[in-house]
Amino acid sequence: MEWLKxxxxxxxxxxxxxxxxxxxxxxxxxxxxxxYYFQRIFSYITGISLSEYIRRRxxxxxxxxxxxxxxxxxxxxxxxxxxSPTAFNRAFQSVHGISPTAARVPGALLNAYLPIKFSIxxxxxDNMSYRIETKKAMRIVGVKIxxxxxxxxxxxxxxxxxSKMLKSTLFSRICELTNKDPHGILGVTAYTNPExxxxxxxxxxxxxxxxxxxxxxxxxxxxxxxxCNGHFKESVQTIFKRFLTEWLPFSGYEYxxxxxxxxxxxxxxxSKSGHTEVWIAIKKERxxx
Numbered sequence: 533m534e535w536l537k538x539x540x541x542x543x544x545x546x547x548x549x550x551x552x553x554x555x556x557x558x559x560x561x562x563x564x565x566x567x568y569y570f571q572r573i574f575s576y577i578t579g580i581s582l583s584e585y586i587r588r589r590x591x592x593x594x595x596x597x598x599x600x601x602x603x604x605x606x607x608x609x610x611x612x613x614x615x616s617p618t619a620f621n622r623a624f625q626s627v628h629g630i631s632p633t634a635a636r637v638p639g640a641l642l643n644a645y646l647p648i649k650f651s652i653x654x655x656x657x658d659n660m661s662y663r664i665e666t667k668k669a670m671r672i673v674g675v676k677i678x679x680x681x682x683x684x685x686x687x688x689x690x691x692x693x694x695s696k697m698l699k700s701t702l703f704s705r706i707c708e709l710t711n712k713d714p715h716g717i718l719g720v721t722a723y724t725n726p727e728x729x730x731x732x733x734x735x736x737x738x739x740x741x742x743x744x745x746x747x748x749x750x751x752x753x754x755x756x757x758x759x760c761n762g763h764f765k766e767s768v769q770t771i772f773k774r775f776l777t778e779w780l781p782f783s784g785y786e787y788x789x790x791x792x793x794x795x796x797x798x799x800x801x802x803s804k805s806g807h808t809e810v811w812i813a814i815k816k817e818r819x820x821x
Contacts, residue, residue: 534817536781538563539577540649542570547647548644550590551611556582556681568723569789571683576772578648581684588645593626594620595642598635605632660779661759670750672718673741674706674734681726690731696721697733705742707798708786712736714809719768722748750791753813756783761807768794771810780814788813 541565546554559582560570574582590612597608609620609632624632628642635642677693679686695705707717713736720732732748741747758775760767772792780787790813797807 535564535786539573543648546586547589550593551585553613554586565787565789566723568726568729569683569787571681572721573776573787575683575687576769577776579773581682581687583684583717585645585648586673587623588627588643589647591624592643594624594632594647594691595635595644598632599640599642608632619795620680631668656721662779663757664754665757666754667713667752669752670712670736671738672720672732672734672750673709673737673745674718674732674745675702675745676732676734676748679729679731681729684732690719693731695734697777699733702744703733706733706745708737709735709737709739710798712738714793714795714811716795716797716809719796720748720750720791722750722791723789745773750793751789753788754815755793755811756785756814758810758812759807767808768810770814775810775812783814784817785814788815 542559542734545559545562556567556571563570563573565573569796571582574585576768578585594612597603598605601608603611605620606617609615611618612620612622614620621631621632624630624635627645628635629641630640630642634640639682675697679689702805703717710716715736718732718734718736719798720734721729722732723729726769730748732746734745756775756779776787793811795809796809
């Protein structure tokens with residue numbers, strides 16, 4: 533459960549700096565993980581990107597200032613890091629649906645987004661089917677696209693990539709390459725450094741690499757492997773959230789920050805639902821033998 537405390541301390545840092553520059557690197561350092569994985573974890577847990585959370589919190593505070601102080605609109609915008617009235621107006625309207633000036637009219641309807649608090653909730657009834665396996669390094673072959681540290685952009689990029697691939701002859705050719713475990717078509721998110729983040733649609737295989745494809749080696753690791761059924765996108769996102777908030781805090785393991793693997797059924801027609809697996813690399817929690 534220590535990692536939830538670390539995430540909570542990172543949120544406290546953000547809250548204490550709403551009127552200052554917020555360093556994603558510093559927040560990630562407090563959370564004891566890389567900047568990329570901090571944003572990824574935050575997005576799965578909360579359902580929104582880190583940048584959107586910060587925008588909502590700043591505009592919530594700005595709304596209180598607009599209604600409770602005599603500060604000029606431009607000065608309030610500057611207070612929360614917006615150097616131009618246009619940028620502040622755009623951010624404010626995206627959160628509240630009205631302009632900062634309109635927010636000062638008595639009776640104006642505004643939205644308040646309170647600080648996120650991480651805690652363990654007592655839940656029950658829904659099981660999480662999983663197994664733990666230690667695997668040697670895995671070689672995959674397929675196609676890839678570059679990602680960014682900005683999870684908000686990645687969440688738009690990856691679905692478009694899948695849609696494009698499912699309409700391409702490349703997809704059926706990737707299906708034909710599969711001859712290793714895990715058996716299926718893989719969606720792999722691999723982070724090496726801020727300039728080297730990729731999402732792969734690939735097959736686990738020992739076959740040669742076609743000239744229009746690439747290969748990648750997933751390091752040897754211990755994997756928590758979760759089963760899920762349903763619409764692929766929603767199922768995978770649900771598994772990641774439950775892994776982080778329900779399974780991981782009590783497991784005695786830590787998130788290993790290695791490539792995450794989504795395993796989809798071999799289907800050249802590109803079905804959007806069915807049985808999938810999510811492979812998440814784990815390691816023993818510090819201090820746990």
